[in-house]
Amino acid sequence: MDAGVKRRTRLSGIIKGLFARRESGLFMLLLIICTGMSIAKPDTFFTSDNIFNIFRQVSIIAIIAVGQTFVMISGGIDLSIGYNLALCGIVLSYFIKLGINPYAAISLGVLTGIIVGWLNGVMITKLKLPSFIVTLGMANIARGVIYVITKGFSISVDHPFVIGVGNGSIASIPILSIIMFIIVLIGAYVLDNTVFGTRVKAIGGNELAAKLSGIKVNRCKIAVYTLTGVLAAIGGLIIVGRLYAGNPNAGANFEMDSIAATIVGGTSLAGGEGTILGALLGALLLGVIKNSLVLLNVNMYWQTVAVGSIIIVVCAIDQFTKRKAE
Amino acid sequence: MIKQNILEMKGITKTFPGVRALDHVSFELRKGELHALCGENGAGKSTLMKILGGIYTPDEGEIRINGKTVQIRNPEDSMDNKISIIYQEFNLVPQLSIAENLFLGKELRKGLHLNKKQMVKAAQEVMAKLGLADIDCSRSVSDISVATQQLVEIGKAIFNDVDILVMDEPTAVLTEKETKALFELIRQLLAKGISIIYISHRLEEVTQLSSRVTILRDGKYIETLDNGDKRLKKDDIVRLMVGRDLEDFFPERKDTVQSGYVLEIKGLCKEKQFTDISFGLSGGEILGFAGLVGSGRTEIMKAIFGSAKPDGGEILIDSKPVRISSPSDAIREGLALVPEDRKKEGLVLGMPLGDNICLANMPLISRLGCIVKNKKREIVDRFIDDLQVRPALPGRLAKNFSGGNQQKAVIAKWLAVNPKVVILDEPTRGIDVGAKSEIYSIIEGLAQKGVGIIFISSELLELLGVCDRVIVIHQGRIAGEFRKDEFSEEKIMLAASGM
Incomplete structure (x- = not known):
């Protein structure tokens, strides 16, 4: 092929890609909603307070959605991520309260996340159980352990580092959002530019072909779930800081929110494809919609109905355009 | 006297992403003949048969049966037109008995219950007609050999009263002896007036059995050779299949x-x-x-x-x-x-x-x-x-x-x-x-x-x-x-x- 044709196909490819990609569609949708809200609620929506508020609310979901995206691209699902997050928060609060070195306590919280994730991975690969079953079981185990430790009561925490992570800001940007952006950037780089990321995609796309290409499928999957555990632990640390306490009910429904963000972001439930940027945009879209409904004084219960409908509508539009493209 | 065409496929075209599997292919089948379909892997034989079987719908083209244009949109349409296709991978339910497989979808009932005894008896009769009286129709399909499963598939087709039978690589899994038995059965079916489309890589079989041979290559119709006097040579078919001399x-x-x-x-x-x-x-x-x-x-x-x-x-x-x-x-x-x-x-x-x-x-x-x-x-x-x-x-x-x-x-x-x-x-x-x-x-x-x-x-x-x-x-x-x-x-x- 001569250079001219190549350049032209590449150019048209970029243009086509821009319109065909899920991310740009989501971005447009976000833009439309934000513009609409800025007009409808000029003095409450587009204020730095409200924008940072939205970011604070979506940051934790976006962080664990990065892990969920890896898991779902590898062809699995992690239903334990929310309770794992809560458990990590409880563990670190408990040990801080016990009076040990707070940084050691935080490390124990992270270790908890790693162990839960690693156990998920080991049971999925070695016992050859579906991820749905293993992580559903693990979610219940984590929730049980939380209540065993707390007996249902919050554990208050006032350590300045923990509180700072949850509520502080640098140059008026919330620290937890900075953490989120760093994690999203690293996650996106790993998925698209490393050997590990390519292998995860290959496993989700066709596990047998990946195995026959010499990829150590089990080791790779265990790494994915362990990584997700680490992200859950970071989420756990942040939520303790936000609430000034380890709250036994803190992680409720986070697994569903992370799955929703991931799916709206274009990750296939069947595995093999998906992007981190998509998951971030998915989390942002859902966060902005929730925020807008609050500002518009919509009844709280109806908000939930609206969010549920959005998930279905976005995915239906995607299916439709995909089928049309074929 | 040339017998009339029971089946005509005209200008059949089918495209899959990245490949044109069939490009204006035509094919005719006369009543009571065995017409072999030859071509290398990927020539389009199986795709053409899947169109006849209603698995794929063609992008273009016309199918006529007994001179009448028909639409085959799904496997049921194909069956309604008295076509039966025996694919390489069989369509039997392994957990069910031979008799139950024959009656699948039109089970005999006694009140709300299946009338198993009656079904086995009727199945046994069908198999006996095919010279297969020694097959026990109450056995489940998973217990019988691949060769027997194939005979059951043929039995099922006959039981369904088909006019056109398609066999896709029937001998690929059979031993020499089983192959001979199958050929005997095929001759019986032809004598009964059933028309057969036969796909096989084994060209000796093709030259032995067929009255005509149609060759496809890369999704295109190449030629139909007459083999009424069984004089066709393997090499003639091969040359058309690969489109060049073998040395090249x-x-x-x-x-x-x-x-x-x-x-x-x-x-x-x-x-x-x-x-x-x-x-x-x-x-x-x-x-x-x-x-x-x-x-x-x-x-x-x-x-x-x-x-x-x-x-x-x-x-x-x-x-x-x-x-x-x-x-x-x-x-x-x-x-x-x-x-x-x-x-x-x-x-x-x-x-x-x-x-x-x-x-x-x-x-x-x-x-x-x-x-x-x-x-x-x-x-x-x-x-x-x-x-x-x-x-x-x-x-x-x-x-x-x-x-x-x-x-x-x-x-x-x-x-x-x-x-x-x-x-x-x-x-x-x-x-x-x-x-x-x-x-x-x-x-x-x-x-x-x-x-x-x-x-x-x-x-x-x-x-x-x-x-x-x-x-x-x-x-x-x-x-x-x-x-x-x-x-x-x-x-x-x-x-x-x-x-």
Whole structure:
């Protein structure tokens, strides 16, 4: 092929890609909603307070959605991520309260996340159980352990580092959002530019072909779930800081929110494809919609109905355009 | 007197992503004739039959039955038109009895209950009419042999009162004796006025049985030959199938066989799959593996490659025993496997072709776990160029390439790791004639570089055309070994049937 044709196909490819990609569609949708809200609620929506508020609310979901995206691209699902997050928060609060070195306590919280994730991975690969079953079981185990430790009561925490992570800001940007952006950037780089990321995609796309290409499928999957555990632990640390306490009910429904963000972001439930940027945009879209409904004084219960409908509508539009493209 | 056409297919066109499977193909079937459909893998025979069976709907074209235009949109339409197709993979429910399978969808009832006794009795009558009185119709299908299952499929068709029967590679799984019985049955069916479309790679069968032969090549209609007097020669059919003389189709085999074995297998066995497999492969040698479908060839190679665990046996590479318990071990020892089913086992279809090529060579294109884009591009471009993958777009998803180019990508994946031994399992299945010839050349080129090649194929023609030596597997055992100077289709076929 001569250079001219190549350049032209590449150019048209970029243009086509821009319109065909899920991310740009989501971005447009976000833009439309934000513009609409800025007009409808000029003095409450587009204020730095409200924008940072939205970011604070979506940051934790976006962080664990990065892990969920890896898991779902590898062809699995992690239903334990929310309770794992809560458990990590409880563990670190408990040990801080016990009076040990707070940084050691935080490390124990992270270790908890790693162990839960690693156990998920080991049971999925070695016992050859579906991820749905293993992580559903693990979610219940984590929730049980939380209540065993707390007996249902919050554990208050006032350590300045923990509180700072949850509520502080640098140059008026919330620290937890900075953490989120760093994690999203690293996650996106790993998925698209490393050997590990390519292998995860290959496993989700066709596990047998990946195995026959010499990829150590089990080791790779265990790494994915362990990584997700680490992200859950970071989420756990942040939520303790936000609430000034380890709250036994803190992680409720986070697994569903992370799955929703991931799916709206274009990750296939069947595995093999998906992007981190998509998951971030998915989390942002859902966060902005929730925020807008609050500002518009919509009844709280109806908000939930609206969010549920959005998930279905976005995915239906995607299916439709995909089928049309074929 | 020429009998009237019971079936006419005109201008049938069917396109799949990346490939035009059928391009204005026409086909006619006369009442009571056996019309053979010939062509290489990927010529479009099965696609044409799947259109007749309502599995695919054609993009263009017309189907007439007894002169009347019909629409076949789904398998039910096909059955309503009294067409029955016996696919390579059978359509029987293994858990049900033979009788229940025959009555599937129109079960006999007594009140709310199935009338099993009556069904077995009626089924037995049908089978007796076909000379198969000794088959017990109350047995479940999973308990009977593959050959019997095939007879049950035919019985089911007859029971459904069909006019047109399509048989796709009916003898691929049958032994010599079972084949003879099948031919006897076919002659009976023809005498009853049933019209048969017969697909087979075994051209002796075609010349023996058919009254006409239609040849397809690369999705196009080529010619219909008359064989009313059974005078048709195999070579005439082959020449039309490959579209050129055979000397041009296969590359010239240079003598590159080195002394000593690069791969040696001693006493490899696995329960219920294969027993006592021992052979050696030299560098630069092309060793063919022949055998019926299901004879254990694929399972043997999977055991060698570490993707299935054998019960016992030894694998030696460069005369040193090695332990291979996973594909990654095998790759480290210099083995490569191009698997039988490139879509299920060879490629990640939803991934770009370039990424697929790199899948087994990640360390080569990365530093500290991060992919180095320039190195990746260099390797991908080199192999796309070397193997002539078309179109040369590494960013395009693997699923959008044609079968031949997909296969080249799977081969390319292995070439970058510089293997000592490449195992190719049915590498030319479902790809067009031109791509086949290219794959033969790639194999020849590898052998010339000193790579040992194991080449599994169900097409004797290509084994004889490409290999230095052929080992025949029958029911999991080595049933024969032939050097190039003793090659003949008859000998290999006999060994493959266990004689």
